[in-house]
Amino acid sequence: MTTELSLNTITTKAWTLGQCIEACARHGIPGISPWRDVLQAMGVQAAAKHIRDAGLKVTGLCRGGMFPAADAAGRAAAIEDNRRAIAEAHAIGAACLVVLGGGLPKGSKDLPGAREMMREGLHAILPDARAAGVTLALEPLHPMTCADRSVLSTLGQALDLCEELGAGTGVAVDVYHVWWDPDLARQMARAKGRIAGFHVCDWKVPTTDLVFDRGLPGEGVIDIPAIRAMAEASGWTGGVEVEILSNHWWAQDPETVIREVKARRAYC
Amino acid sequence: MTTELSLNTITTKAWTLGQCIEACARHGIPGISPWRDVLQAMGVQAAAKHIRDAGLKVTGLCRGGMFPAADAAGRAAAIEDNRRAIAEAHAIGAACLVVLGGGLPKGSKDLPGAREMMREGLHAILPDARAAGVTLALEPLHPMTCADRSVLSTLGQALDLCEELGAGTGVAVDVYHVWWDPDLARQMARAKGRIAGFHVCDWKVPTTDLVFDRGLPGEGVIDIPAIRAMAEASGWTGGVEVEILSNHWWAQDPETVIREVKARRAYC
Numbered sequence: 001m002t003t004e005l006s007l008n009t010i011t012t013k014a015w016t017l018g019q020c021i022e023a024c025a026r027h028g029i030p031g032i033s034p035w036r037d038v039l040q041a042m043g044v045q046a047a048a049k050h051i052r053d054a055g056l057k058v059t060g061l062c063r064g065g066m067f068p069a070a071d072a073a074g075r076a077a078a079i080e081d082n083r084r085a086i087a088e089a090h091a092i093g094a095a096c097l098v099v100l101g102g103g104l105p106k107g108s109k110d111l112p113g114a115r116e117m118m119r120e121g122l123h124a125i126l127p128d129a130r131a132a133g134v135t136l137a138l139e140p141l142h143p144m145t146c147a148d149r150s151v152l153s154t155l156g157q158a159l160d161l162c163e164e165l166g167a168g169t170g171v172a173v174d175v176y177h178v179w180w181d182p183d184l185a186r187q188m189a190r191a192k193g194r195i196a197g198f199h200v201c202d203w204k205v206p207t208t209d210l211v212f213d214r215g216l217p218g219e220g221v222i223d224i225p226a227i228r229a230m231a232e233a234s235g236w237t238g239g240v241e242v243e244i245l246s247n248h249w250w251a252q253d254p255e256t257v258i259r260e261v262k263a264r265r266a267y268c
Numbered sequence: 269m270t271t272e273l274s275l276n277t278i279t280t281k282a283w284t285l286g287q288c289i290e291a292c293a294r295h296g297i298p299g300i301s302p303w304r305d306v307l308q309a310m311g312v313q314a315a316a317k318h319i320r321d322a323g324l325k326v327t328g329l330c331r332g333g334m335f336p337a338a339d340a341a342g343r344a345a346a347i348e349d350n351r352r353a354i355a356e357a358h359a360i361g362a363a364c365l366v367v368l369g370g371g372l373p374k375g376s377k378d379l380p381g382a383r384e385m386m387r388e389g390l391h392a393i394l395p396d397a398r399a400a401g402v403t404l405a406l407e408p409l410h411p412m413t414c415a416d417r418s419v420l421s422t423l424g425q426a427l428d429l430c431e432e433l434g435a436g437t438g439v440a441v442d443v444y445h446v447w448w449d450p451d452l453a454r455q456m457a458r459a460k461g462r463i464a465g466f467h468v469c470d471w472k473v474p475t476t477d478l479v480f481d482r483g484l485p486g487e488g489v490i491d492i493p494a495i496r497a498m499a500e501a502s503g504w505t506g507g508v509e510v511e512i513l514s515n516h517w518w519a520q521d522p523e524t525v526i527r528e529v530k531a532r533r534a535y536c
Contacts, residue, residue: 109489143410143449146447146471153449154451157451179379180411181422182383182425203415205415206478207412210475221377
């Protein structure tokens with residue numbers, strides 16, 4: 001059985017959403033996961049129609065969350081923005097809204113406080129997500145992003161939040177963010193029925209940038225099939241979403257990147 | 269009460285061990301923690317005498333471990349090298365030998381296998397460490413170093429190993445490596461009586477290199493005093509060892525770096 005692919009639009013960042021949709025159709029890639037900037041550039045309703053007409057499955061919308069902020073107005077603005085993201089996810093029929101933790105507020109060293117802001121933000125938007133039928137897919141990011149992108153650092157922490165929040169929540173597992181975790185096998189088993197997204201890319205050796213140096217599957221040291229097997233043992237059937245943030249690959253023709261992704265399916 | 273400082277010699281990498289010892293005496297820094305390269309360059313016996321004459325406490329020897337290797341000969345060589353490191357630590361009266369996990373063997377994606385090699389290596393050298401009275405201080409490194417430096421990634425994982433190995437083992441806590449851990453408070457409490465080293469530096473925002481961009485205490489976002497309080501609640505009384513791997517600070521006059529370190533004691 002061939003694993004179903006989904007194209008996360010950041011992988012082909014030079015393209016508009018329209019170009020990404022056409023490329024998926026042209027290359028027989030059945031899924032797509034847009035970022036909000038390209039979605040909004042196309043217009044949410046127009047995008048919803050194009051994606052539907054192309055017969056694509058929307059494996060997620062990137063991204064909500066990012067709740068911690070230095071003041072109450074900033075936190076309220078983040079919550080409002082997440083409500084818009086939920087509406088957008090609903091409009092395009094996305095399987096989930098990918099939710100990031102966000103980093104420390106500027107100037108802050110209060111990590112427990114930032115985690116509490118994340119928790120409060122999630123509680124605030126949960127009723128909206130439930131009403132819209134949009135799953136909030138909590139995505140732990142690699143601990144190296146803790147200061148500026150994600151105070152949600154481990155799968156165990158994400159699952160603790162899922163248990164607290166209940167229906168309408170799940171986890172997005174990106175192999176890049178979790179592969180190192182000595183507790184991974186246990187947490188992946190614990191995630192049974194909770195996996196709402198499965199993202200792939202690879203960890204290059206050496207890695208020269210903390211955010212924008214990911215590899216295509218097979219370029220690095222992550223045993224992706226082993227982690228996918230854990231996901232499938234926990235009920236995941238949604239294939240793999242390819243999300244490559246990479247200055248190197250962004251400098252190539254996106255058509256080349258798509259062909260490379262397809263050629264590397266065996267590494268997923 | 270002023271926290272006692274110890275100078276990890278990598279902080280002043282341009283200096284010989286002799287210069288580091290003199291600087292500690294000159295600046296009233298009561299502790300030192302040499303790396304093996306500068307120790308061997310001076311000669312172990314000569315260094316032992318100089319350190320003793322200067323009245324310095326040796327808070328650790330950096331570093332042993334690094335057990336995973338692609339073949340049996342490589343693993344045996346690592347074990348032999350660790351036996352030499354234990355002898356060196358004993359000779360200079362070091363409070364511990366800092367032990368790193370090591371990364372994946374070249375070309376390998378087998379992370380569980382590498383962790384098993386680490387475990388086997390620790391079991392192999394434990395009798396030597398016990399005979400010499402040298403504590404093996406297992407130091408988890410930040411998960412971003414998992415591929416090429418340390419398959420020992422969390423404090424919880426290090427404490428699991430301590431429990432398995434028993435007497436003669438402990439943990440080295442470096443705030444840079446553990447600050448992000450959502451399970452930190454619980455693991456620091458669990459570390460009671462097991463902390464054999466406490467290292468400080470800071471996480472800069474942005475961080476531009478995965479290994480060599482650490483900040484001096486106060487330059488970044490780590491709440492060092494909060495983590496030190498956890499260590500002290502778990503029985504740690506050994507002060508703080510300043511270990512700064514930084515291309516920026518290595519380009520400065522080491523005398524300036526020492527003065528900066530002393531001026532930043534309030535951030536520790």
